[in-house]
Amino acid sequence: MDAYGGRSHGAVDLDLDVAVVGGGIAGVSVAGELARRGGLRVAVLEREKQLAYHTSGRSAAAFLESYGSPEIRALTQASRATLDEVGLLHPRPLLWLAPPAHAPELAALVEAEPALRIATDDEVRARCPVIRPGWAELSAIEDGAQDLDVAGLLEHYRRLAVAGGVTVHTGVSLLDGSREADRWVLRTSLGRVRARVVVNAAGAWADDVARRCGQRALGLVPYRRTIAVVSAPSVDRSWPLVADVADQFYFRPEGDGLLISPADETPSDPVDARPETEDVALALERVNAATTLNLRHVRTTWAGLRTFAPDRNPVVGFSEPGFCWLAGQGGYGMQTAPAMAALAAAVVLDEPPPPLPGPPVTSLLAALSPGRFAALADPAAHGRA
Ligand SMILES: Cc1cc2nc3c(=O)[nH]c(=O)nc-3n(C[C@H](O)[C@H](O)[C@H](O)COP(=O)(O)OP(=O)(O)OC[C@H]3O[C@@H](n4cnc5c(N)ncnc54)[C@H](O)[C@@H]3O)c2cc1C
Numbered sequence: 471m472d473a474y475g476g477r478s479h480g481a482v483d484l485d486l487d488v489a490v491v492g493g494g495i496a497g498v499s500v501a502g503e504l505a506r507r508g509g510l511r512v513a514v515l516e517r518e519k520q521l522a523y524h525t526s527g528r529s530a531a532a533f534l535e536s537y538g539s540p541e542i543r544a545l546t547q548a549s550r551a552t553l554d555e556v557g558l559l560h561p562r563p564l565l566w567l568a569p570p571a572h573a574p575e576l577a578a579l580v581e582a583e584p585a586l587r588i589a590t591d592d593e594v595r596a597r598c599p600v601i602r603p604g605w606a607e608l609s610a611i612e613d614g615a616q617d618l619d620v621a622g623l624l625e626h627y628r629r630l631a632v633a634g635g636v637t638v639h640t641g642v643s644l645l646d647g648s649r650e651a652d653r654w655v656l657r658t659s660l661g662r663v664r665a666r667v668v669v670n671a672a673g674a675w676a677d678d679v680a681r682r683c684g685q686r687a688l689g690l691v692p693y694r695r696t697i698a699v700v701s702a703p704s705v706d707r708s709w710p711l712v713a714d715v716a717d718q719f720y721f722r723p724e725g726d727g728l729l730i731s732p733a734d735e736t737p738s739d740p741v742d743a744r745p746e747t748e749d750v751a752l753a754l755e756r757v758n759a760a761t762t763l764n765l766r767h768v769r770t771t772w773a774g775l776r777t778f779a780p781d782r783n784p785v786v787g788f789s790e791p792g793f794c795w796l797a798g799q800g801g802y803g804m805q806t807a808p809a810m811a812a813l814a815a816a817v818v819l820d821e822p823p824p825p826l827p828g829p830p831v832t833s834l835l836a837a838l839s840p841g842r843f844a845a846l847a848d849p850a851a852h853g854r855a
Contacts, residue, residue: 505634
């Protein structure tokens with residue numbers, strides 16, 4: 471066993487109900503949900519030596535109910551109760567800023583999203599006095615936004631999974647897979663794994679994993695996003711998360727420094743993403759243009775891949791018998807994880823979906839189904855663990 475409850479290797483021949491490919495938040499959370507049911511043989515296969523090495527270990531750790539498509543917002547709202555219950559949320563309001571050309575966009579968002587309200591100039595100054603007066607034509611506040619303890623979230627689901635008998639194999643790659651009779655036979659660096667259902671939770675590699683299993687790719691695109699933590703002597707730890715509605719930057723306090731991002735979206739192959747110097751420079755330039763901070767000293771930087779489906783909604787559901795997707799979480803995979811995992815587990819087990827607040831869960835599932843992409847032959851195809 472390793473620190474993550476993982477097993478060491480050697481040639482094995484596993485016979486499973488569900489093989490989850492990917493040990494980021496998607497894979498670990500669905501494994502945790504499946505473990506709750508009991509009696510299922512489930513394993514997580516993660517190529518890296520540690521869980522959450524890729525995107526799940528690189529997020530900005532925010533929980534924002536006014537961020538993303540209506541479906542994303544519904545999934546985020548539906549996840550709040552679980553995150554609250556486990557004690558993973560810590561208040562940090564969100565302040566949206568709209569430069570003149572984007573004021574109508576923010577006004578429409580406030581109209582559509584009950585979590586948001588317009589903020590006056592005085593309130594903006596009181597919340598974050600370093601924002602340049604006049605930079606934003608319109609501002610809005612999400613009072614209920616939160617910092618999300620992402621390490622705690624992963625650990626919550628990892629514990630649930632391991633306590634429910636899930637085996638977590640780190641340092642194990644899926645090489646390829648084929649369907650034989652009513653099950654998948656996967657060739658992995660661990661040996662042979664047979665499973666009734668494969669859950670494709672491979673993040674930026676989800677299309678790659680599909681191809682390796684002879685499945686049609688969905689056109690998922692990983693986009694690199696960069697974060698820097700910089701020195702900011704005047705930072706006040708109670709400042710909100712400040713984000714430009716035009717997606718040019720965001721920043722928030724991080725310890726006694728400031729976490730900043732140019733909100734970049736550079737298409738990438740699925741790789742171990744690294745920050746580019748010019749993206750860090752862009753973050754400094756854009757935050758300095760909107761504030762009086764005059765940031766210069768970069769302490770640390772990182773980058774990660776946010777992977778989107780063509781319509782920027784996540785993908786949950788079977789594309790072929792026994793092949794279930796849990797992918798395309800884009801920039802929302804942490805804050806939507808509880809609802810996505812609950813939906814995915816219900817789909818895998820062919821159970822009725824859990825009741826979620828917001829739109830009818832059947833229409834939500836239809837909006838997230840891989841069958842929504844016309845290239846797929848049989849949207850109704852499904853399987854059962
Ligand atoms: C800079 C940045 C900021 C973000 N901020 C936020 C935020 O504030 N709030 C929020 O909710 N979300 C945020 N996100 C998005 C969130 O981090 C992602 O949506 C989420 O982490 C995706 O999780 P995942 O499990 O799908 O992917 P990953 O964590 O990448 O996991 C996929 C795993 O699959 C493994 N894998 C791939 N191929 C194979 C194979 N063949 N065999 C075995 N294993 C394989 C990989 O090694 C990887 O570990 C942010 C992302 C970035 C990059």
